[in-house]
Amino acid sequence: MAKPSLPSGTRDFSPDTVRKRTYIFDTIRKVFELYGFQPLETPAMENLDTLMGKYGEEGDKLIFKILNNGLNDPKNIDKAKAAFENVLQGKNDKNLTERALRYDLTIPFARYVAMNHGQLTLPFKRYQVQPVWRADRPQKGRYREFYQCDADVVGSNSLLNEVELTSIYAEVFQRLGIPVEIRLNNRKILAALAEHCGGPDKMTDITTAIDKLDKIGLDKVKEELAGRGLSSPQISSIEQYLAVSGTNSEKLHQIETLLGHLAPAREGLKELRYVLNLVDSGSGLTPQTSNLVCDFTLARGLNYYTGIIFEIKATGVQMGSIGGGGRYDDLTGLFGVPNVPGVGISFGVDRIYDVMEELQLFPAAVHTGTQVIFFNLGEEESRAGYLLMQELRGRGLRCEMYHEQAKFDKQFKYADKKNIPVAVILGSQELEDGTCVIRHLREGTQNTVAQKDLAHALGV
């Protein structure tokens, strides 16, 4: 028999890993809810129509499609043949596949808002924590199934939303103990830069090039800009723009000097100042954990962003961004419902997990499943132990009893492997005395207490 295996790019999560991931998810969910966001869940499958054409040509190829059932049913054979012909010619065919797996959480959210537009109370603040699937080539840190963790507000142009989302980032990373920079920019300022350097059609060229600054350095960025047809004076303006430095207010001032003659730049700067000001006064950001940084080189790839954009960088570790987002003008236009602007953020949970492992930030309690094990030393003993155990469970302690009578050694070994901190030992002598032994397995200490005092002795 073939040894069973997992599909490439997918993972099992063993108990310890699930507990650590749950710790991250619960922390984020808790903060989302403190900020008035509501949970939404959409199905893993969407109609293929809903997804196709939304992620660009490359994205479309990475969508996992689901084979229709019953293709080899004799009554479907003609349809199946026609479908296969179509597929061989590079066309989709509904007789072969009409459903696909969720590729991100944004398009299903847009589909949900469009479908329920009449019933929703706007602004609608939703969060969503679910897996997505992509047929990417698996590699280190890139999986074919991974969780996304998004919060969006739609139906509001208010900057208060940007303030709140910034505070959510600060609060989540404070709670997780990860020191981060929350980097902010505004696409309006990038638009002004493009206008300053030849017009709006240069926007993509410029943002694509400066997005690579960290990776390839200034000289290569300038080369790329020249290759994309920008003139020397234009490139020189961009160089000035990229050289902006200092504190946030110094940088804002320098951008004002450079681009303040253009209305979009003035608007972008005003928005950033509003957010910085309100977040600083209200969120209790501390330099130990979160640092709010204006980063005018930040571009974010996605073309649909139109206002303030976010990116989160963990400081002190080598790791790409662990979160990002921004404002968009139109979530649901693709589904026939225009004029639904919004702003959203996302947490990169797999990377956050890796950062927390590297910095050893998971609290010790996360590693403990069962808190108390009752040793099994015979029928009568285990019966008495069972009653005590039920009492402890009633008081919230996670308990188990070793499943059968066995030698001490074996039971100690089991407790040790499962990292259980406390054993309760109730043998024939203890049964007679109405006592039991509490053994602290990590410390190797023990004491005997009356059975009626067990809960109290364990602090519950």
Place this chain on the structure above:
Amino acid sequence: MAKPSLPSGTRDFSPDTVRKRTYIFDTIRKVFELYGFQPLETPAMENLDTLMGKYGEEGDKLIFKILNNGLNDPKNIDKAKAAFENVLQGKNDKNLTERALRYDLTIPFARYVAMNHGQLTLPFKRYQVQPVWRADRPQKGRYREFYQCDADVVGSNSLLNEVELTSIYAEVFQRLGIPVEIRLNNRKILAALAEHCGGPDKMTDITTAIDKLDKIGLDKVKEELAGRGLSSPQISSIEQYLAVSGTNSEKLHQIETLLGHLAPAREGLKELRYVLNLVDSGSGLTPQTSNLVCDFTLARGLNYYTGIIFEIKATGVQMGSIGGGGRYDDLTGLFGVPNVPGVGISFGVDRIYDVMEELQLFPAAVHTGTQVIFFNLGEEESRAGYLLMQELRGRGLRCEMYHEQAKFDKQFKYADKKNIPVAVILGSQELEDGTCVIRHLREGTQNTVAQKDLAHALGV
């Protein structure tokens, strides 16, 4: 543009529904953990090999298969053609599909245990709460995506596990407030009945027929048994068996009289007595919530059960079973690892949800997302309000501020639609006085407090 829609048999879960479902999941998870079970998660996709042939011929047809990507890539065209030919002939082909969506949680669990057998500490107690997908014809209460919620212990023959799983059922339904019967039987007793009525090969005929007793009545069951070739004396024995009635101990006694001459019956009865005895003494079952009932007509369809079997019936509502499970001899033999016995239970979350709706058992708090809304009455006012709001969030209250300055009416209407119980109103007068107004929206009452006393006045 086509109005977007959902694939048939799938569902969006809106915020209120997610909160109610989360309440059920969290209750079950919490109890699983109190009993020492550990969380496991497996990927949505499994290799097709892992799933095919495990669910019978009908089950195989209901597995959702995932189309390989790149079929219409010119370099794959010959493979694709050959694959299509195979499919048309009723064969699977790895060039068309080699992955499929999880159909249940048991086979992925078996695959996990087989793959990690050397590393696992046995007994391994895991719980798993994840969606599964089936290409069933959608109908009321039957979906193509639904959650399963399982707990299993593998690597142990101890009856203590059956005791624990029974207590878990009792505890979960007590916490949810659902009155239930926990019905127990033992396949060993059914095996004895088969032996008594012509031999082991009658087991399936007998269990299939008596499984329908509730639906079709005794006369039809007898007809069916006759149709399946059982003799009059054999049918008469089965009628006697089905007529067993009274308290649990009366029923156990009657079965003993009927089948006690057969060793499997004696063993089955002994096991049931052990479990009943220990559960009754230890779990604090009360007649108000859970009732432990020996039901010798209970058969459970699945052939792999070999010992005690469970089924949960909510009393006082018309609804099929809301949980079930049992002992099996061999979880992982199919994957080349023999001799891993176990016992498991499952919760039917969709039905539990429906029962809780019908009996109005969801606590009121589940319907509240945001607890406090801050009205937005101007720039300065909202700035002061924001600081107060951050303080309340720091103390754990779920808050939001209306996103923009607007008329009272509009803000009240928003709060009302979102079912928010408390509004904090901070206008220019309150700003001047250092006060704010707390309005209880459901009661229609309000009072004015100093801003510094707001948290205290809200009880946090």
